[in-house]
Amino acid sequence: SAVISQKPSRDICQRGTSLTIQCQVDSQVTMMFWYRQQPGQSLTLIATANQGSEATYESGFVIDKFPISRPNLTFSTLTVSNMSPEDSSIYLCSVRDTSGNTIYFGEGSWLTVV
Amino acid sequence: AQTVTQSQPEMSVQEAETVTLSCTYDTSENNYYLFWYKQPPSRQMILVIRQEAYKQQNATENRFSVNFQKAAKSFSLKISDSQLGDTAMYFCAFMKREYGNKLVFGAGTILRVKS
Numbered sequence: 040s041a042v043i044s045q046k047p048s049r050d051i052c053q054r055g056t057s058l059t060i061q062c063q064v065d066s067q068v069t070m071m072f073w074y075r076q077q078p079g080q081s082l083t084l085i086a087t088a089n090q091g092s093e094a095t096y097e098s099g100f101v102i103d104k105f106p107i108s109r110p111n112l113t114f115s116t117l118t119v120s121n122m123s124p125e126d127s128s129i130y131l132c133s134v135r136d137t138s139g140n141t142i143y144f145g146e147g148s149w150l151t152v153v
Numbered sequence: 154a155q156t157v158t159q160s161q162p163e164m165s166v167q168e169a170e171t172v173t174l175s176c177t178y179d180t181s182e183n184n185y186y187l188f189w190y191k192q193p194p195s196r197q198m199i200l201v202i203r204q205e206a207y208k209q210q211n212a213t214e215n216r217f218s219v220n221f222q223k224a225a226k227s228f229s230l231k232i233s234d235s236q237l238g239d240t241a242m243y244f245c246a247f248m249k250r251e252y253g254n255k256l257v258f259g260a261g262t263i264l265r266v267k268s
Contacts, residue, residue, distance in 0.1 A: 040200075072255060081244060081258045082198075097255075129196055133256075140186055140205070142248065142256055144198035 041066055041134050043145035051151045057120045060148045062132030067112035070135035072142070073105070077128045085130075088115040122152045155180045155247050159259035166235045167267055173220075174230045174262050176245030182206075184250035187221065187228045192261075193241040201243070204228065206250075235266045 042065040052058050062071065071088040085105055086094040094107035109115040119126055132145040156179045166172035178187070189201040204212045204221050211219050216236075220229045232239055245259040 081260050082256075083258075084255045087255070131198060133198075140250070141200065141203055142188075143200065144190075147196045147198070149196060 041068060041136060041143050043132055043134060043143060045132050045145035045148050047148055048146060049149040051153060052122050054123055054152055056122055057118055059116050059118045060130055062115045062145055064113045064134055068134040071115045072133045073117045074131040074133060075128045124152045127152045155257045157245050157247050157257055157259035159245050159262050161262045163263045165265045165267055168235055168237060170235055171233045172235055174243055176228045176259055178226050178247050182249050186248045188246040189230045190244045190246060191241045237266050237268060240266045
């Protein structure tokens with residue numbers, strides 16, 4: 040299975056600021072995803088991070104609010120822009136393994152916006 | 154679109170006993186994967202078990218096993234010999250087999266193992 044590292048693991052952010060979350064995988068993977076988990080809720084897919092092209096966003100999520108970069112096959116970043124308390128969530132990076140039939144998750148980044 | 158339903162918001166079980174978590178799903182696909190993920194208080198999402206829809210045999214991983222009923226679109230998780238470390242939120246998830254498709258999650262079931 041892939042080993043996925045996320046930074047930061049936890050942060051407290053001021054309203055109106057932006058924060059970038061990093062996701063590093065120990066092997067090359069084709070598919071990387073970013074999920075959001077609001078308090079007490081299930082996981083919702085934000086976007087698929089595409090290497091060398093713009094991310095594919097799910098309904099309800101826009102690039103201006105959640106810009107994503109994926110410069111290579113092992114690294115991606117998610118920025119949460121102009122944060123409000125409603126953005127307080129756990130953000131999880133995930134990858135689809137090379138066999139294509141399992142998805143693994145990073146440890147998550149727990150953001151609290153005050 | 155696919156949907157996943159977990160009808161038990163919370164469950165509890167005594168240590169060493171067996172518990173079953175329910176999951177049903179709706180899809181028109183014939184080839185797909187089903188998963189159970191565990192999320193302990195640390196918030197890490199941990200893969201518990203995976204089932205391929207085209208395999209009739211139920212998947213097992215040590216104390217964890219599934220009862221996969223494709224026609225009924227049911228995918229329950231049985232945890233045997235429950236341990237305190239099994240206390241967590243458990244999510245059932247669906248993924249189409251075609252490459253690149255996303256996970257669709259259920260709402261989750263909180264499992265508490267009591268000593």
